[in-house]
Amino acid sequence: MSDQAVPVSGAEVKSKLSSDDWIMRGFIVAVGLWMVLTVLLPLYFMLSKSMQDHDGNFIGLTNFTTYFSTPALFYSINNSFFIAIVSTIITVSLAFTYAYALTRSQMWGKGLFKTIALLPLLAPSLLPAISFVYFFGNQGIIKGLLGGHTIYGPIGIIMGEVFYTLPHAMMILVVALSTADARIYEAAVSLRTSTLRTFFTVTLPGIKYGLISAIFVVFTLVITDFGIPKIIGGKFNVLAVDIYKQVIGQQNFEMGAVVSVVLLFPAIAAFIVDRIVQRKQVAALTSGAVPYAPKPNRLFDGLMLAYCAAIAFIILSILGMAIYASLVKFWPYNLTLGFSNYDFELMDGGGWSSFSNSLRMALYTAIFGTIIVFTGAYMVEKAKGFGVARGAVQFLAILPMAVPGMVLGLAYIFFFNHPDNPLNGIYGTMTILVIVTITHFYTVSHLTAMTALKQMDPEFESVSASLKVPVHRTFLRVTVPVCLPAILDISIYLFVNAMTTVSAVIFLYSTDTSLASVAALNMDDAGDIAPAAAMCVTILFACGGVRILHVLLTMGLHKRTQAWRVR
Amino acid sequence: MTSNQTAQPYLKIEHLTKRFGSFTALNDVSLDISEGEFVCFLGPSGCGKTTLLRAIAGLDIQTFGTLLQGGRDISGLPAAERDFGIVFQSYALFPNLNVEKNVSYGLVNKKTPRAQIKTRVAELLELVGLPDQGRKYPAQLSGGQQQRVALARALATSPGLLLLDEPLSALDAKVRTYLRHEIKHLQRRLGVTTIMVTHDQEEALTMADRIVLINEGVIEQVGSPTQMYREPRTLFVADFIGAMNQLPCQITSDRAVKIGNLEIACRTHELPIGSNGVLTIRPEDIVPRGLGGEGQNGRPDTAAAGASIDVTVGEMEFLGSFWRAELSGASLAGNKLEADVSINAVQRMDLAPGKNITIELPVERVTVFAKPAAL
Ligand SMILES: Nc1ncnc2c1ncn2[C@@H]1O[C@H](COP(=O)(O)OP(=O)(O)OP(=O)(O)O)[C@@H](O)[C@H]1O
Numbered sequence: 001m002s003d004q005a006v007p008v009s010g011a012e013v014k015s016k017l018s019s020d021d022w023i024m025r026g027f028i029v030a031v032g033l034w035m036v037l038t039v040l041l042p043l044y045f046m047l048s049k050s051m052q053d054h055d056g057n058f059i060g061l062t063n064f065t066t067y068f069s070t071p072a073l074f075y076s077i078n079n080s081f082f083i084a085i086v087s088t089i090i091t092v093s094l095a096f097t098y099a100y101a102l103t104r105s106q107m108w109g110k111g112l113f114k115t116i117a118l119l120p121l122l123a124p125s126l127l128p129a130i131s132f133v134y135f136f137g138n139q140g141i142i143k144g145l146l147g148g149h150t151i152y153g154p155i156g157i158i159m160g161e162v163f164y165t166l167p168h169a170m171m172i173l174v175v176a177l178s179t180a181d182a183r184i185y186e187a188a189v190s191l192r193t194s195t196l197r198t199f200f201t202v203t204l205p206g207i208k209y210g211l212i213s214a215i216f217v218v219f220t221l222v223i224t225d226f227g228i229p230k231i232i233g234g235k236f237n238v239l240a241v242d243i244y245k246q247v248i249g250q251q252n253f254e255m256g257a258v259v260s261v262v263l264l265f266p267a268i269a270a271f272i273v274d275r276i277v278q279r280k281q282v283a284a285l286t287s288g289a290v291p292y293a294p295k296p297n298r299l300f301d302g303l304m305l306a307y308c309a310a311i312a313f314i315i316l317s318i319l320g321m322a323i324y325a326s327l328v329k330f331w332p333y334n335l336t337l338g339f340s341n342y343d344f345e346l347m348d349g350g351g352w353s354s355f356s357n358s359l360r361m362a363l364y365t366a367i368f369g370t371i372i373v374f375t376g377a378y379m380v381e382k383a384k385g386f387g388v389a390r391g392a393v394q395f396l397a398i399l400p401m402a403v404p405g406m407v408l409g410l411a412y413i414f415f416f417n418h419p420d421n422p423l424n425g426i427y428g429t430m431t432i433l434v435i436v437t438i439t440h441f442y443t444v445s446h447l448t449a450m451t452a453l454k455q456m457d458p459e460f461e462s463v464s465a466s467l468k469v470p471v472h473r474t475f476l477r478v479t480v481p482v483c484l485p486a487i488l489d490i491s492i493y494l495f496v497n498a499m500t501t502v503s504a505v506i507f508l509y510s511t512d513t514s515l516a517s518v519a520a521l522n523m524d525d526a527g528d529i530a531p532a533a534a535m536c537v538t539i540l541f542a543c544g545g546v547r548i549l550h551v552l553l554t555m556g557l558h559k560r561t562q563a564w565r566v567r
Numbered sequence: 568m569t570s571n572q573t574a575q576p577y578l579k580i581e582h583l584t585k586r587f588g589s590f591t592a593l594n595d596v597s598l599d600i601s602e603g604e605f606v607c608f609l610g611p612s613g614c615g616k617t618t619l620l621r622a623i624a625g626l627d628i629q630t631f632g633t634l635l636q637g638g639r640d641i642s643g644l645p646a647a648e649r650d651f652g653i654v655f656q657s658y659a660l661f662p663n664l665n666v667e668k669n670v671s672y673g674l675v676n677k678k679t680p681r682a683q684i685k686t687r688v689a690e691l692l693e694l695v696g697l698p699d700q701g702r703k704y705p706a707q708l709s710g711g712q713q714q715r716v717a718l719a720r721a722l723a724t725s726p727g728l729l730l731l732d733e734p735l736s737a738l739d740a741k742v743r744t745y746l747r748h749e750i751k752h753l754q755r756r757l758g759v760t761t762i763m764v765t766h767d768q769e770e771a772l773t774m775a776d777r778i779v780l781i782n783e784g785v786i787e788q789v790g791s792p793t794q795m796y797r798e799p800r801t802l803f804v805a806d807f808i809g810a811m812n813q814l815p816c817q818i819t820s821d822r823a824v825k826i827g828n829l830e831i832a833c834r835t836h837e838l839p840i841g842s843n844g845v846l847t848i849r850p851e852d853i854v855p856r857g858l859g860g861e862g863q864n865g866r867p868d869t870a871a872a873g874a875s876i877d878v879t880v881g882e883m884e885f886l887g888s889f890w891r892a893e894l895s896g897a898s899l900a901g902n903k904l905e906a907d908v909s910i911n912a913v914q915r916m917d918l919a920p921g922k923n924i925t926i927e928l929p930v931e932r933v934t935v936f937a938k939p940a941a942l
Pocket residue numbers: 587590592610611612613614615616617618619766
């Protein structure tokens with residue numbers, strides 16, 4: 001088995017492609033083209049826009065020079081980083097303790113607390129901001145707690161971001177903490193290591209990667225978030241809101257592009273670190289590990305319960321305040337309850353039709369997004385040869401994670417609204433909203449699909465080929481049914497995010513395609529804060545309903561398929 | 568026991584080389600397989616057995632070389648255009664389809680009428696000994712049963728060639744022995760040309776018509792199980808198949824070698840006189856003196872007129888049907904030998920650790936190989 005040259009008779013074997021190979025390669029090329037059209041070209045157009053003047057002439061880095069010599073603009077960089085760093089520290093600390101309680105204690109009600117901590121995922125990020133206005137705003141019920149400081153500014157933004165990013169950090173840390181190997185802890189106990197020392201020498205190193213990942217995910221979410229600083233930021237400017245102000249307020253698209261490029265940098269840096277860490281984490285898992293089972297400890301369990309109850313109480317109060325505010329007739333003068341704020345037809349923003357638009361958009365996103373993502377992932381994972389194209393598609397599928405929603409939306413304006421683009425017909429339609437949303441949430445969906453596909457026996461396709469069964473038949477008869485739980489997960493993820501997203505769609509909706517989350521934002525802008533709360537609550541309940549449906553479906557599916565699923 | 572070698576081979580592998588980047592996994596492999604033959608690819612882990620099987624299947628096409636199946640050049644054809652059935656180590660049964668649907672998976676596609684499919688599936692399940700398990704899902708079957716379903720599925724379309732990649736390695740010892748027998752029986756009955764990959768020499772010896780021993784990407788030797796056992800052509804083969812004593816020696820003539828001062832007669836060889844070699848003899852071929860006119864394996868003693876050596880019995884290990892005794896002695900120059908002695912012989916000779924005996928190394932059983940460079 002040497003590397004030395006061997007005498008070889010004849011030329012290299014030319015392998016003939018089967019019809020399956022052609023089909024799969026066709027799909028890979030199609031998905032690749034799709035990604036080029038929906039990610040790469042828009043970003044390219046945005047980059048070139050940042051180097052143009054109003055008339056479209058190339059002017060190099062002049063716009064960037066202007067940006068960095070205008071304090072009102074570049075101060076936002078400081079502000080954004082300040083908010084992101086502080087929010088990340090608070091969120092990750094809170095989430096770590098919460099996740100620790102869920103995985104390492106024997107406290108009561110773990111399932112309940114986990115569910116409560118996940119609730120913020122179902123609401124648009126505007127919702128906590130609106131709640132905080134009712135708690136701490138000029139007429140807030142407990143504004144005294146702020147000691148004279150205003151909620152409109154960094155305090156409000158940070159509080160809102162912590163609420164909004166807590167579930168993301170918690171999920172990552174729960175996974176990291178529950179993959180612990182009990183054997184290491186047993187070793188520590190047998191060596192009479194103190195609890196504190198065990199924590200610092202065993203627990204923390206063990207979840208190192210999860211912790212780093214959580215930090216960067218939260219950081220990215222905060223620095224790219226638009227909804228919370230828009231509602232509650234006051235005069236405190238951050239990058240994401242600057243893009244909005246440049247584009248919508250001043251119609252200065254070039255400067256909007258410059259700010260987008262500035263915002264892309266931290267997002268891409270965080271993304272790269274996260275990818276590297278993820279790769280290491282996979283390698284760190286050993287197969288022989290014994291899951292850690294916590295032992296009861298009254299004092300510790302009690303403390304943990306108290307902590308989780310406090311956090312859960314805060315989360316529920318924030319959600320509850322939004323619901324209450326949406327029902328109150330006229331805050332704070334007439335506190336009688338009623339549904340008058342839900343009469344969206346009287347408000348700016350598109351009325352109830354924006355809600356039905358959102359439902360439609362979320363449904364299309366879930367259906368088409370799942371089909372595109374899952375089929376694409378299948379082809380990338382199972383095709384033979386064609387390595388360069390597969391690698392390229394894989395890269396393009398991971399890329400959207402690094403692109404903030406505002407940036408993607410703006411890039412879509414430049415690309416799809418370009419007069420010479422044959423696709424500019426979709427500008428202002430439902431189609432472009434669906435496409436931008438699928439793209440914005442592509443990466444997580446793709447990774448979920450890949451994880452499920454990697455668990456399939458790699459020889460299914462070989463067996464099918466030997467039996468002369470075409471690959472699409474095996475895909476539909478075996479792959480899809482076996483991966484159905486993951487497929488459901490992907491579609492629900494796309495649905496909920498399509499319902500709640502603001503940043504990706506804020507530049508792209510038209511009067512006919514106004515969306516619920518955008519309507520809430522616009523109503524708040526117009527001073528109709530109670531109807532804005534009502535719209536957020538409507539979205540919350542729609543997402544909650546779909547979640548419950550998902551749980552029921554998954555349970556039903558589990559029942560029907562438990563005969564063949566290996567436990 | 569080998570099939571008719573003069574007939575046109577069913578599968579002809581010529582100068583096959585497979586590279587993964589700069590790494591050569593198979594190096595200029597040529598092999599003919601006759602119709603109806605049961606061939607085992609045997610070799611240590613990572614030697615290229617699976618690579619060769621997958622090249623034959625068209626799942627990972629070779630870099631160089633040609634493949635002819637039934638006279639047809641299939642060198643570059645994709646798997647879907649070749650004629651074979653395959654069973655993987657993981658079985659790769661479709662978990663969401665029941666046994667019947669798994670078995671009929673390849674039939675449905677051929678637009679076979681329903682009734683006919685049903686009969687065929689029943690027939691196949693009968694054949695592999697699972698007649699009433701059609702409605703169960705793979706997860707509800709034992710490993711051995713899953714293995715048989717995979718076999719039935721591979722045979723359903725009546726392929727001309729059956730490929731098995733370590734089909735028994737995931738099973739426990741008892742089921743494995745049973746299934747060895749079953750598969751061999753089935754193969755004889757159907758007469759389907761079969762290639763099985765294994766790294767278990769016992770499996771290869773009991774099942775194969777012919778064994779192809781592969782080492783580091785090249786074929787070391789091809790032959791019937793008895794040939795491989797009795798006439799190993801290289802030290803690697805001698806070492807890999809069965810137990811083998813190996814003693815370093817000096818070549819003194821074309822029929823003798825020297826260990827220390829002891830001269831030992833051996834089979835004729837062509838190694839240069841004066842060079843270093845390795846003397847080999849199987850433990851069961853060593854004959855303790857004093858067993859009368861007969862070697863323990865029923866060989867007449869006259870044929871075994873080889874070197875006589877005085878040795879001391881060391882540790883003895885009971886291996887069920889015989890004892891394996893460790894032998895050492897001054898004339899062995901610090902080397903040790905292992906000899907297999909039947910239970911009867913041990914009793915008759917009153918063999919026990921510490922006892923001094925004389926053994927004989929029958930000339931025809933002593934084979935000498937060149938000393939490998941690395942040793
Ligand atoms: N796709 C691949 N890329 C690179 N190297 C490979 C690839 N597949 C196999 N190899 C290498 O080729 C050699 C032969 O592999 P192969 O799988 O054929 O071994 P094997 O004889 O089947 O071993 P085992 O008994 O462990 O299954 C190994 O060294 C392996 O590392």
